[in-house]
Amino acid sequence: MSQKDQNTIQSDPGQESGSYTEEDRVYVEGQCNVVTESNGPFPFDEGRKLPELKVAYETYGKLNSDKSNAIMIFHALTAGAHAALWHKGDKRPGWWDSMIGPGKAFDTDRFFIIAANVPGSCYGSTGPASINPETGKPYGLQFPIITVRDMVRAQAWLLDDLGIDVLYAVAGGSMGGMQALQFAVSYPHRARGIIAIASTTRHNAQQIAFNEVGRQAIMRDPGWGHGDYLNGSGDEVEGPAHGLAIARMVGHITYLSEEGMHQKFGRRQKDREASPNPFDIDFEVASYLDYQGRSFTKRFDANSYLYLTKAIDTFDLSEGFSSLENALAEAPRRFLLITYSSDWLYPPQQLREVARAIRRAGRSATYCEIDSIYGHDSFLLKNEDQEDFVRGFLNSLEREEV
Amino acid sequence: MSPQYLPPDDQLPAAYSIIRSWIEPKSQVLDLGCGNGNLLAYLQQQHQCRGEGVELSRELVSQCVNRGLPVHHGDIDEGLGDYPDQRFDVVLLSHTLQEVANPTGVIDEILRVGKMAILSYPNFAYWRVRAQLLFLGRAPRTPHLPFSWFESPNRHVLSVSDFEEYCEENKIEIVRSAYLSGSQKISFWPNLFAETALAAIRRKP
Numbered sequence: 001m002s003q004k005d006q007n008t009i010q011s012d013p014g015q016e017s018g019s020y021t022e023e024d025r026v027y028v029e030g031q032c033n034v035v036t037e038s039n040g041p042f043p044f045d046e047g048r049k050l051p052e053l054k055v056a057y058e059t060y061g062k063l064n065s066d067k068s069n070a071i072m073i074f075h076a077l078t079a080g081a082h083a084a085l086w087h088k089g090d091k092r093p094g095w096w097d098s099m100i101g102p103g104k105a106f107d108t109d110r111f112f113i114i115a116a117n118v119p120g121s122c123y124g125s126t127g128p129a130s131i132n133p134e135t136g137k138p139y140g141l142q143f144p145i146i147t148v149r150d151m152v153r154a155q156a157w158l159l160d161d162l163g164i165d166v167l168y169a170v171a172g173g174s175m176g177g178m179q180a181l182q183f184a185v186s187y188p189h190r191a192r193g194i195i196a197i198a199s200t201t202r203h204n205a206q207q208i209a210f211n212e213v214g215r216q217a218i219m220r221d222p223g224w225g226h227g228d229y230l231n232g233s234g235d236e237v238e239g240p241a242h243g244l245a246i247a248r249m250v251g252h253i254t255y256l257s258e259e260g261m262h263q264k265f266g267r268r269q270k271d272r273e274a275s276p277n278p279f280d281i282d283f284e285v286a287s288y289l290d291y292q293g294r295s296f297t298k299r300f301d302a303n304s305y306l307y308l309t310k311a312i313d314t315f316d317l318s319e320g321f322s323s324l325e326n327a328l329a330e331a332p333r334r335f336l337l338i339t340y341s342s343d344w345l346y347p348p349q350q351l352r353e354v355a356r357a358i359r360r361a362g363r364s365a366t367y368c369e370i371d372s373i374y375g376h377d378s379f380l381l382k383n384e385d386q387e388d389f390v391r392g393f394l395n396s397l398e399r400e401e402v
Numbered sequence: 403m404s405p406q407y408l409p410p411d412d413q414l415p416a417a418y419s420i421i422r423s424w425i426e427p428k429s430q431v432l433d434l435g436c437g438n439g440n441l442l443a444y445l446q447q448q449h450q451c452r453g454e455g456v457e458l459s460r461e462l463v464s465q466c467v468n469r470g471l472p473v474h475h476g477d478i479d480e481g482l483g484d485y486p487d488q489r490f491d492v493v494l495l496s497h498t499l500q501e502v503a504n505p506t507g508v509i510d511e512i513l514r515v516g517k518m519a520i521l522s523y524p525n526f527a528y529w530r531v532r533a534q535l536l537f538l539g540r541a542p543r544t545p546h547l548p549f550s551w552f553e554s555p556n557r558h559v560l561s562v563s564d565f566e567e568y569c570e571e572n573k574i575e576i577v578r579s580a581y582l583s584g585s586q587k588i589s590f591w592p593n594l595f596a597e598t599a600l601a602a603i604r605r606k607p
Contacts, residue, residue, distance in 0.1 A: 360484055360485070364454055366454075368467060389467045399470060
């Protein structure tokens with residue numbers, strides 16, 4: 001995995017990068033921290049411990065002297081620590097650049113933003129593609145099963161290392177929203193405000209079903225080799241590239257909406273050269289999915305896809321508690337929950353119910369549903385409502401005693 | 403709208419200062435149908451109340467969030483079941499009672515989640531309303547009842563006397579009341595001269 005690939009964000013096909021001139025670009029460099037150095041072996045929920053865990057992260061803005069202006073951003077399934085600004089060679093900026101920067105919703109003139117890659121991923125933090133020091137080979141399936149709680153723990157350890165005790169806020173969309181909500185339960189005294197967008201506290205059967213199709217596509221690819229990838233015959237990509245591409249295609253369908261797809265592709269067909277295969281790609285939507293699938297295999301690790309989708313499928317914020325509101329009983333007081341009307345992967349009612357549980361727990365939840373035709377992906381696209389809501393919420397935290 | 407924005411006092415509805423005078427400083431307030439959050443912001447800034455709102459219009463929700471007010475985007479007919487009993491010191495329902503599908507259900511719920519409720523409603527027995535019906539033979543339209551019959555959100559018509567009778571029959575105590583015609587307080591024959599009515603109510607023990 002090259003650094004460059006990291007910057008192809010998981011999904012914002014509509015976003016033009018052309019509005020940026022070269023001179024406007026502000027570059028950032030990824031950082032990495034071995035959180036086990038000061039904290040000791042990292043314990044996973046499943047029981048095993050890793051003697052060494054790296055957490056890759058980036059920061060934007062400046063930490064103030066009393067360390068009270070830090071906001072942690074959590075990424076979604078296939079993104080990484082590169083949330084904003086540019087890396088050398090980027091075709092587009094980090095995945096939430098529309099939200100993070102000077103004068104933007106997460107205003108880097110005011111706030112110190114930290115974005116870290118979750119363990120189990122493949123963008124610099126330790127994951128199944130990392131080398132297992134005991135064998136000298138990639139962990140593969142020897143990597144411990146990971147949970148959303150583990151992700152949040154790793155990031156809390158990073159905060160320890162950075163000397164940041166209490167965050168101004170945590171925020172994330174989709175899997176990032178799950179981390180934000182888990183952070184509220186795991187570390188209730190370490191964040192003043194919680195922002196979760198297009199997310200849930202536990203997957204429903206449909207969400208699990210789509211992830212299962214993705215996992216099966218990978219595991220039934222002969223190149224998967226039970227996690228120890230087999231070399232393709234002269235193919236530049238080794239391992240279950242076909243399965244991973246299909247997993248990505250299925251995923252991508254769920255990130256869009258019927259109306260969004262209709263507007264973007266309709267039934268248009270692309271020009272193609274005569275092919276002996278009558279079923280060769282013809283519709284534009286097919287061509288788009290094919291491209292998304294193929295490019296994904298160059299930037300993402302198939303085992304990471306298995307681990308992370310399993311983590312979000314097994315996630316249940318109320319686990320270990322008698323109810324969701326009991327889980328939230330000690331949580332920070334202020335939550336902002338945002339949903340999108342056309343998001344059928346994480347339908348609005350999921351966070352609406354979370355808002356209710358938060359209120360039953362005696363906390364305050366601002367809940368808003370934004371009209372958009374772009375489905376689950378909406379939260380990654382430039383959206384003024386989302387920017388206003390986040391900005392307003394962050395402002396209101398300032399006026400609130402902790 | 404800037405987070406702290408509030409219109410100057412003389413441009414605020416007369417009801418605001420009345421409501422303020424009826425509740426304790428630092429009260430926990432729930433404003434149902436909170437609009438752009440003006441009343442909540444007013445109580446927060448002038449009376450150190452802590453509040454949250456429920457609002458159906460996305461545009462108005464957005465204005466509330468922008469000024470940093472906790473708000474739920476949704477319908478008040480469905481949403482109150484989320485709150486624990488007696489969660490709020492005061493529940494506010496401004497000019498909304500006549501629009502909800504099930505007024506009895508809403509009143510029961512606001513008196514469950516709030517120790518007290520303050521309601522305001524347009525008085526359908528206001529003399530101008532009576533006069534329009536009597537002399538013009540037309541469905542009445544006033545500043546507080548500005549809609550034609552076919553576009554009105556109002557589902558129920560009630561007068562001051564109707565409301566008082568309802569409270570009596572349903573074991574609800576009217577702790578305080580005030581009546582307004584425009585921004586003028588009315589004390590004489592409110593059922594005839596009040597354009598709008600305000601009532602602070604609570605469940606009789």
